[in-house]
Amino acid sequence: MSHNKKASQDAKQITRALRSKKMDLLELFKQGDSNSTEYINSLAQKLGVKGDVLIFLVRNSMKPIFEAYSKGLKNYIDQEQWWRGYCPICGSEPFMATLREEGARFLVCASCGYEWRFNRLKCPFCENDNHEKLKYFYTEKEGRAYRVDVCEQCKRYIKTIDTNELGEEAIPLIEDAGTLFLDVLAMDEGYTKEGKATGLATNA
Numbered sequence: 671m672s673h674n675k676k677a678s679q680d681a682k683q684i685t686r687a688l689r690s691k692k693m694d695l696l697e698l699f700k701q702g703d704s705n706s707t708e709y710i711n712s713l714a715q716k717l718g719v720k721g722d723v724l725i726f727l728v729r730n731s732m733k734p735i736f737e738a739y740s741k742g743l744k745n746y747i748d749q750e751q752w753w754r755g756y757c758p759i760c761g762s763e764p765f766m767a768t769l770r771e772e773g774a775r776f777l778v779c780a781s782c783g784y785e786w787r788f789n790r791l792k793c794p795f796c797e798n799d800n801h802e803k804l805k806y807f808y809t810e811k812e813g814r815a816y817r818v819d820v821c822e823q824c825k826r827y828i829k830t831i832d833t834n835e836l837g838e839e840a841i842p843l844i845e846d847a848g849t850l851f852l853d854v855l856a857m858d859e860g861y862t863k864e865g866k867a868t869g870l871a872t873n874a
Contacts, residue, residue: 680719684727687717740782749787755794759784763864764794766842767819769832777828778842785842796824806830809855816849818856827861829853 687693693713707721714721740759752758757779764777768785775790792799798821808817815835820827829852831840853863 680723683717683719684724692717740779740784744784747784747786752786753789755788755792755797757782757784758786764828765863766846767794767828767830768840768842769830769834771834775830783842793821793824793826794828795826796821798823807855809851812849816845816852818852818861820856820859820861825861827856827863829856 684693697709698713707725710724711721714724717724743759747758755777756763757777760779760782762779762781765780766778767788768776768778769790770776773790775788776785777788777794778785788794789799791801791804793804798804800823803822804819805822806817806819808814813835815832817830817832818827819830829846829849831842831845833840856863
C-alpha cells in the first residue's frame, strides 16, 4: 500500500512539473526511449521522484503512438527478410515470445506490440546461437505451455507461450501479467528481463 501511495505521489509531482514547464516533454520522450538513463535519473533526482516511475509513465504515454504506428506499417514488413532480435518497426526489444504451428517462434515488441518471426534456437538479445548456452525451464504445475527461455551468455531471459500446448491463441499482454511467477523464478536463478532500454532502430 505504501509503495502504491508513493507512486501516486510521484505521478502527481511529475504532473505539476509538466504544468509548470520544469520538464521539457519532448526531451523527456526522447530520453525515455534511449539507451542512456543519465537524463532520466538526473531529472528524477531533481523532482524528488523515483526514476522507474518516471520511465514507466513516459513509456506508457508513448505506447498508443507506437501501436498506431505499427498498425500502419505492418503490411510493409517482409517476415522472411527480417530475422533480428529487435522490432523491425520501432527498434524496441521483445518482451515475450510465442511458439506456433510447427514450432515457429515469434517475438512480441515491448513498445508497439508488433510480432515478427525469429530463429527458435537463438538469443534475441545477444544473438548467441550456441545451443549449449541456450536453455529453458517450466513448472510442473503450469506445464509446457508457459516456459522461460534463458541465455547463459548474456544472462537474460524471455517468457515464451507455446500456443500448441495452450490449445488457443495467446494474448501477450494478458499472458505476461498472468505469468509473473515465471519472472520471479528466472530472477531467482540470476537472469534479468531487461538490459539497456532500446529506441528506434538506427541500423538495418
